[in-house]
Amino acid sequence: MSKFIKSSMAKKTNVTSIIQIKSLNSEPEPKMSDDLSFEQEEAEDVTVQLERAKEEALKLIEEANAYKEQVKSELASQRERAKEEAVSLYEMRKKEGWEKGYSDGYEAGLKTCEEELAGARETVKRSRQDYLDTLEKASPDILSIALAAAEKILGTTLTEEAMWAEFVSRAVEEVKDQQEIAVYIHPDRYEETLRHKPELEQIVLSAKHIYIYPDRNLPLTGCTIETPFGKMEAGLGSQLHELKHQLKEIQRQDETDEGKSHH
Numbered sequence: 001m002s003k004f005i006k007s008s009m010a011k012k013t014n015v016t017s018i019i020q021i022k023s024l025n026s027e028p029e030p031k032m033s034d035d036l037s038f039e040q041e042e043a044e045d046v047t048v049q050l051e052r053a054k055e056e057a058l059k060l061i062e063e064a065n066a067y068k069e070q071v072k073s074e075l076a077s078q079r080e081r082a083k084e085e086a087v088s089l090y091e092m093r094k095k096e097g098w099e100k101g102y103s104d105g106y107e108a109g110l111k112t113c114e115e116e117l118a119g120a121r122e123t124v125k126r127s128r129q130d131y132l133d134t135l136e137k138a139s140p141d142i143l144s145i146a147l148a149a150a151e152k153i154l155g156t157t158l159t160e161e162a163m164w165a166e167f168v169s170r171a172v173e174e175v176k177d178q179q180e181i182a183v184y185i186h187p188d189r190y191e192e193t194l195r196h197k198p199e200l201e202q203i204v205l206s207a208k209h210i211y212i213y214p215d216r217n218l219p220l221t222g223c224t225i226e227t228p229f230g231k232m233e234a235g236l237g238s239q240l241h242e243l244k245h246q247l248k249e250i251q252r253q254d255e256t257d258e259g260k261s262h263h
Contacts (some may be wrong), residue, residue, distance in 0.1 A: 171234035187214035
């Protein structure tokens with residue numbers, strides 16, 4: 001398997017840290033109520049959906065790289081066959097020239113062989129360039145398809161109120177030590193987010209105030225957290241953007257290493 005896939009696996013922890021959503025309370029109070037059981041199930045559903053999105057994206061990338069490895073193998077076989085045929089032709093032409101005992105025959109055979117070798121080298125060169133061009137054109141599509149799959153899964157998950165509440169809670173938890181916290185969400189999310197404000201207040205006990213504001217400039221799955229120290233983009237879009245950036249870096253490194261191996 002290509003180094004791209006290995007790198008993807010190696011950075012799996014970083015990608016997971018971007019889109020993983022933890023439970024609302026790290027140490028829930030022990031009680032046997034139906035409400036606690038329901039909340040735990042909701043949190044588990046969020047984690048399962050996010051893991052599914054990540055697995056789908058990685059699966060698409062692995063399939064694309066498997067195809068790339070197949071093409072590389074076929075090109076290597078073609079290159080090897082071309083070399084063997086050229087050497088065989090050279091030996092045949094050389095032998096024919098010596099057996100006839102004519103220097104002109106030998107020279108003619110050698111010239112023909114050199115022409116065949118040049119043709120074989122050109123064929124290999126064109127094949128390799130076509131392969132690289134194909135990969136270059138396909139790379140953006142591979143990432144786009146993988147990210148689209150992840151976005152579809154995550155976007156569908158976040159349309160459910162319970163999942164959205166958990167998503168916002170996880171974002172607020174990142175700044176729970178701040179004195180004032182403002183949560184900006186799309187207007188269509190305002191009412192449902194406001195209903196969960198008591199839960200958010202339980203997370204940020206040290207904060208004097210926590211505000212929830214609608215912002216029409218945000219997408220439906222967008223969420224911005226603002227504190228006296230600045231803003232933090234916590235929405236689905238920002239997470240997918242970071243995921244895309246990391247995948248591109250992994251792929252760029254893989255292609256750089258691959259290019260070096262051909263020199």
